[in-house]
Amino acid sequence: MTREAGGRPDISRxxxxxxxxxxxxxxxMARRPELVRRPxxxxxxxxxxVLSANYEARRYGIEGGMPSSRARRLCPQAVAxxxxxxxxxxxxKGVFAILRTITEQVEPASIxxxxxDVTGAIRRLGSPVAIGELLRAQVADEQRVPCSVGIGPTKFVAKLASRQAKPDGLVCVPPxxxxxxxxxxPVEAMWGVGPSTAGKxxxxxxxxxxxxxxTPRGTLQRAFGVQLGGSLHELSWGRDARRVVPEQTERSMGAQETFARDTDDPRLVRLEVLRLSARVASRMRRAGLLGRQVQVEVRFSDFTTISRSxxxxxxxxxxxxxxxxxxxxFCRLNLQRARIRRVGVRVEQLVEQDRAFQQLPLDAPDRGMREVELVADEVVSRFGPAAVQRASLTRR
Structure with missing residues (x-):
């Protein structure tokens, strides 16, 4: 669906x-079409x-962040x-590659x-609505997933417009x-307004x-503080000075795993850290990236989470x-038989491989473990993830 609020947009921004x-x-669902009509x-x-639920499941009240046990009670027939x-x-990555064909001014907000900011692309690609529909069509055709697009003169308005465009639509709000x-x-639609602020x-x-x-700005600032009160007043009139900030070159890459049962077995945790390290390293090699800082994150049975780098x-x-x-x-955490629910590995300070300086020791061999893993990556890409594995990881 496409809806335009009317009027001629000011293309200044x-x-x-x-x-x-x-x-x-x-x-x-794109990989398994048989799931399309099922919750x-x-x-x-x-x-x-629950990390994500389709709209059929949402009709039963299932939503992201909900415990899986509750989702199962709400809809026993839902497929997990x-x-x-x-x-x-x-x-x-494929979606963002499409976005960057529209403009270089792309600011990732999440995966x-x-x-x-398509201000500079209008002369080349047409009206804002035409650009939005072009983008949606390319994402659906190349990546086989739907997206909703909101268009406005500010980030705040565009965000709210995309929310109203869901599912699989476009809403344009001219200045x-x-x-x-x-x-x-409702006030709940405002940035910065959670359940507590909404109640007040x-x-x-x-x-x-x-x-x-x-409501006078001063009244809001006395009730909610100078910063939040002022922000609510400005946003309520659509005033938002924040600019689109293109993605910085430094990124991170990680993986995490929740154990089937909480564990305090260091051998099991060590194997999972190795498995996650292998997964992250493989993704980095495919992306042509090297990293310098490694972080481990541990979530305990009481959902407390800590990390070390x-x-x-x-x-x-x-x-x-x-x-x-x-x-x-992980060893720096000095855990004493703590019950662990989830562990994650993340590599930060990423740089492109051809731009990274690596100081090799004088006795370094011409071929090392990296070359072995590159060959293994090729085998895995042809025959699947089980084609080449470390012996210690062949049994979970």
Whole structure:
């Protein structure tokens, strides 16, 4: 669906917010068409949390962040699909590649959403609506997943417009229609308004954005502080000075795993850290990236989460080196038989391989473990992930 609020847009600044609809679930349905008409979610079948649910499952009340056990009670017939983060990252990378054909001004907000400043692309590609529909068509054709697009003169308005465009639609709010678009919305639609703030606003008799807009700034600042109160007043009139900030070159790459049962067995944890290190290193090699800092994150049975990081001697994408750093970081936690629910490995300070300086020792061989892993990567790409594995990882 496409809706335009009317009026002629002022092209002095045009922002798009692109939001993939039920991203993880959409990727799984593209791979398994038999799930399209069935309620399904990505996450654990009996434990863990729901990462993404399709719209059929949402009709039963299933939503992201919900415990899988509750999702199962709400809809016993729902299909639970184990997450495949490597595939999600690959599809996300493809989507962002499409976005960058529209403009270089792309600001990722997460794996499945981004802001684009398309002001400079209008003369080349047409009206903002035409650009949005072109983008949606390319994503659907090349990546086989739907996305919703919101268009407005600010990031805030574009974000709200994409929310109204869901699922699989486009909403354009020209500058002259911003106030008419915003003021009927509930205060919960505002950035910075969570359940607690919404409750305080309701106590003050403020239920719509129009109510906020017609409340003096000073009143809001006395009730919610100078920063939040001022921000609510500005946004209620559609004023948002934030610019689209293109992605920085430094990125991170990681993986995590929730154990089937909470564990305090260091051998099991060590194997999982090795498995995650191998997964991350493989993805880095495919992306042509090296990393210098390795972080381990541990979530305990009570959902408390802590992390530690170490810095490698030089940038690397070799599994053994990343695992060595990850395990050293884990040992720095000094855990005493703590019950662990989830463990994750993340490599940060990433640089492109051809731009990284690596100081090799004088006695380094001409061929090392990296060359072995590159060959293994080729075998895996042809014959599947089970074609080449470390012996210690062949049994879970």
């Amino acid at each position: 045009v922002i798009l917010h692109v939001d993939m609809d039920a991203f993880y679930a959409s990727v799984e 399904m979610y990505v996450g654990g079948e009996h434990r863990g949390v 699909v184990a997450p495949d983060f490597d595939t999600y990252q690959l599809v996300s 499945d959403e981004a802001f684009l 002259g229609q911003v106030v008419d678009f915003l003021h009927p919305l 606003l309701h106590q003050l008799g403020l239920r719509t954005v129009a109510d906020l807009a017609h 170490v810095t490698l001697q030089g940038p690397s994408d070799v599994t053994d080196e990343i695992f060595d750093g990850a395990w050293r970081a």
